[in-house]
Amino acid sequence: MxxxxxxxxxxxxxxxxxxxxxRTAPATLIPGVMRAIVERETRPWWRKSWMGWPTWFKTLFVVLSAAVGLTMVRLCTVISAEAVQTVTSTRPYILGQKFVLACFEMIVSSAAYLWNSILSLPTPYLVGLGLIVALAYAGCVGAGLAIHRLVRSEPFSQ
Amino acid sequence: MTEAESFEQFMRDYQNMVFSTAVRLLVNEAEAQDVSQEVFLKAYERFAELQHSPTVGGWLRKVTTNLCLNHLSRYRNRWRFFSEMFRGDDGEDETAFESTLVADSSTDGEVRSSDDRAQLEATLQELPPAQRVPLVLYHFEDFSYEEIAAMTKTSLAKVKTDIFRGREALRKKLRIRLARDEDGCGAVDMPRGGVSVLRASLLNLMP
Incomplete structure (x- = not known):
């Protein structure tokens, strides 16, 4: 050519x-958008995405999630006698009036314990651990994307 | 004027532009309407800053184009996934996928129009997505070859080839359509507006 x-x-x-x-847009386009806006604005906050939640609930959610996560990590270390002793010694605190303080102490000590445990690992183990975490993260993201594309998104709904 | 009224006016001003881009890229009018609705919902979230922005048209075009390309790639991936799962053959995927889109357009009521412009519009919609999409992006949306290559995640050479093939297919198909009209297969309203120019320019093109 x-x-x-x-x-x-x-x-x-x-x-x-x-x-x-x-091309002329269909007459139903604007009413459709307006309906979707109204529906979106009147939707209760717990049906919105995380960004649409009230600040107090987002804060509470983060704190509770951190507490649950770190407590679970801590419980995994309870196998050692030292950990058992720590939990036992904090028991009176928890049963008493200073529950929030006890939780906070537990979170901080758990985080410190976890950090020290990770740092004490030999370098090959650390690299391996990092790889496992990265792979698990990539796997979760990939699975989430696949599910979203195949199940949740319905672009051809008419 | 309330915010809702301003936004309605904003949509009235831009709805044809957004819908045109969407329907030329997707062909199917219902899908184009879904995408247009999504574009305006995104615009509503940023309406405060878009309202007085001089680049709002460009923003809307860009968002519409991106959503349409996502939509096309998602449809293609899903179609491939299911066709491979149920049929197990992948040799004819591309052709079959394209033929389904062409079939969709005809069922959408793409009847032959008496207007040459409508004939051209219909011919454009008959092109397979691989040719139609870069052609629309280049000629209607004024994107450069490089930008189209980046948006469609293909090589520059492939974009150029697809656009050339698209133009060539458009010319051939349009010629056949117009010839069919002149043979009396359909009602023809002869020269009106750009009609004669289009026919004459088409006849002047010799490979």
Whole structure:
């Protein structure tokens, strides 16, 4: 195919296509958008995404999640006699009036314990652990994306 | 004017532009309407800053194009996934996928129009997505070859080839359609507006 024909064809396509008027949007488009906006704004907060939750609940959620996560990590270390002793010694605290303080202490000590435990691991183990975490994370993201694309998204609903 | 009224006016101003981009990329009008709705919902979230922005048209075009491309790739992936799962053959996927889209357009009521512009619009919609999408992005949305390659995640050479093939297919198919009209297969309203220019320019093109 010669170059002048290609240019001629390009010029023809440009002129022909540019003369096409815009397509008219269906009359149902604007009412549909307005309905979706109203529906979105009147939706209760617990049915919105995490970003739409009230700040106090987001804070509470983060604190509780951290507490649950770290407590579970801590419980995994209870196998050692020292850990058992620590839990036993905090028991009166928990049963008393200083429950929040006890929880906070537990979170901080658990985090410190976890951090020290990780740092004490030999380098190959650390690298291996990092790889496992990265792979698990990538796996979760991949599975989430696949499920979202195949199950949740319905772009052809009419 | 309340915010809702301003937004309604905003949609009235841009709805044809957004819908045109979507329907030319997707072909199916119902899908184009879904995508247009999604575009305006995104615009509503940023309406405060978009309202007085001079680049709002460009923003809307870009968002519409991206959503349409996502939609097309998702449809293609899903179609492939299920076709491979149930049929187990992948040799004819591309062709069959394209033919389903062409079939969709005809069932959408794409009847032959008496207007040459409508004929051109219909011919454009008959092109397979691999040719139609870069052609629309280049000629209607004014994206460069490089930008189209980046958006469609293909090589620059492939974009150029697809656009050339798209133009060539458009020319051939349009010629057949117009010839069919002149043979009396359909009602023809002869020259009106750009009609004669289009026919004459088409006849002047010689490979």
């Amino acid at each position: 010669n170059e002048s024909y290609e240019k001629q064809l390009e010029a023809w396509a440009e002129t022909a296509l540019k003369q096409l008027p815009p």
